[in-house]
Structures are given as C-alpha cells and as structure tokens.
Amino acid sequence: MIITHPISTYLNEQLGVFLQSKDLNEETVTAVTNDVENRLTSLLSHWNDAKFRSTLLLTVLEEGTFYMPYHKEVNALVVLAVRNSDQIQHLHSELKLLDDSEIRTLTSQAIEYFATVDLAELARQADQPAQDLFGSLPSRYPLAWEAFQQIALSTMKYQYVTYTPTATDLPDLPALESGVDSQILDDLTQIQNGEISFLFRDSFKWISRDTDHLLHVIELVLRANKTVITHNYYISNGTVAYRKPLMKPASKQSDIAKKFDNKKGLWNRHKDSLRLLKKYIVPAE
Numbered sequence: 001m002i003i004t005h006p007i008s009t010y011l012n013e014q015l016g017v018f019l020q021s022k023d024l025n026e027e028t029v030t031a032v033t034n035d036v037e038n039r040l041t042s043l044l045s046h047w048n049d050a051k052f053r054s055t056l057l058l059t060v061l062e063e064g065t066f067y068m069p070y071h072k073e074v075n076a077l078v079v080l081a082v083r084n085s086d087q088i089q090h091l092h093s094e095l096k097l098l099d100d101s102e103i104r105t106l107t108s109q110a111i112e113y114f115a116t117v118d119l120a121e122l123a124r125q126a127d128q129p130a131q132d133l134f135g136s137l138p139s140r141y142p143l144a145w146e147a148f149q150q151i152a153l154s155t156m157k158y159q160y161v162t163y164t165p166t167a168t169d170l171p172d173l174p175a176l177e178s179g180v181d182s183q184i185l186d187d188l189t190q191i192q193n194g195e196i197s198f199l200f201r202d203s204f205k206w207i208s209r210d211t212d213h214l215l216h217v218i219e220l221v222l223r224a225n226k227t228v229i230t231h232n233y234y235i236s237n238g239t240v241a242y243r244k245p246l247m248k249p250a251s252k253q254s255d256i257a258k259k260f261d262n263k264k265g266l267w268n269r270h271k272d273s274l275r276l277l278k279k280y281i282v283p284a285e
Contacts, residue, residue, distance in 0.1 A: 006117045007040055007126065014113055015082070018106055024097065032087040039081040040126075042133040047123035054152040055145065056134055059211055060084065062203055062232050066248045067107055071115045078110040084209045100251075134211065140173075141215040142166055143222040147235045148215075151242050160267040165238035168223050173216065180213055188217065191226050198227045200277050202256045203249035206230075229277065231259050234270040241267040257282045 011033045019029045046052045057076035063083075064075035082088070083103065091097045098106070138145040143166045150161045176185065184207065190196045199221050201207050208214045218235060221228050227236040234241040244265040250256045260278040263271050
C-alpha cells in the first residue's frame, strides 16, 4: 500500500496544479511549493504546543476569520503558511501574476484541503523544517510575543488584559531588513524620537505579512514604551485589548477610513484612541 503524505499531496496535487494552470513556469512553481512546504513544516513543528500555536496564529487570525469555509485554526494556518508565503506574495504584489480573486481561490482551496486533515497527527509525522521560521520568535521579540500571548490565552470576559510589563533593558535589535514599508520606517523614527506615541495601521497585514517583520516592528514600538493600534487590537507593554467580534481587515486604502465609525466590541481606551486617530486620518466633511 502506498501512503501519501498530506503535505506532499497538497503541494503536488493542489497548489502545484493550481499554479501550473496559471501558466507559471516550472522554476516558479518549485520555488513557491518549496517555500510553502518550509512554512507548513515550520508551523507544524510547533503545532502540538498549544500556547505557542495560539500565540503564533493570532498574528493572522483577523484575516483568516473572514475566509470561507470557516475553521478557526485551519484558516489561520493557511493564511500564515500559504497565503503569506513570500513567494506567493511576490507573484501577487510585485509581479502581478496572481490577481486578488486567484489569491482568494488559492487560499480557500487550501482551507478546504487542510480542514480534512488531522493536524495534530500530521504534526507528529511531519518532517523537521529545512529552516524553522517561527521557533526563535519568542526569544528575539520578547515584548511583542508576550503581548500576543496575553491576548491569545485570555479567557477574560472583557476584551482587555493587563499584565506585568516585560523588561525593556534588552540587547539592541538588528536593523529591519529590506521589504518594510518606508512609511512604517518613518513612523518608527518618529516614535524613537518621541515625536509620536503610537503606530497606527488598519490591521496587522498593513504592517507586514512577514511574521518576522511584523513582530520586529511591534517590538520596536513596545521597547520605546509606545502603543500599536489597529482597528482590532490595542497593544502596549503591560496592557492589550482586542475587538470582539473582529472586523475584516481593509483590502484597500480607501476602506480604512470608513471603519472608524464602527465602535462595536471595543474597550474604552481602544475606542478613545481610535476616536482621536480619526481626527487626523479622516478628512472633515
């Protein structure tokens, strides 16, 4: 009897076939499937550590929530390991070889596939990643990781958590790698100089789809004792809050301003912060 591995089956019979149908050459298809394989095995190598899994998946939960069919952790796994693949993002955003509808199709197909897989068992069987992309995140970005973990593990009735702030007397972080939005870098400079007290973006994907870059940016803000604010999350070193239910992340810039009027499910400090931000971001009528 021939036993096929669920990851290989997905890469060869689902993702690879989809990419080939878009007339992408063999070299490109191989680059994408290799990247997704490493992302999947990196994530699955930590899957049966419930605390680590929940914390990591929180970085993409707000986007995964709005894909169909809905399977909370499966959707987040697919966004993190497939949709946010550097190779897929390159084909989509830079080369324009995959459009928005094709990205949605690719993502939904992956969700449908992995929803049928026993992920706990797959994690026990999966090969070790060629390069673990996620294992060192807690040690490299301790303030950001602790903030995400506090939200992920919260069982409180209300949408905010206070905790003992993480010490900020840490070794300096390396410079951010290329690929971070220039406006983010400008905002970080202003935060470091004490010119602004927060970093605002619509959602985490508007900071970066790269998990390392996302946590790096948030870590820099928290080490400066400032706050990261999105429409769904309020993150400072010692206090975090989240909207319940989550709002769908904006797809385009013009969608962001409209969301300020929705105050449903917000903690008061988060709500007040967004009200203040609206004055600076939304043009007066």
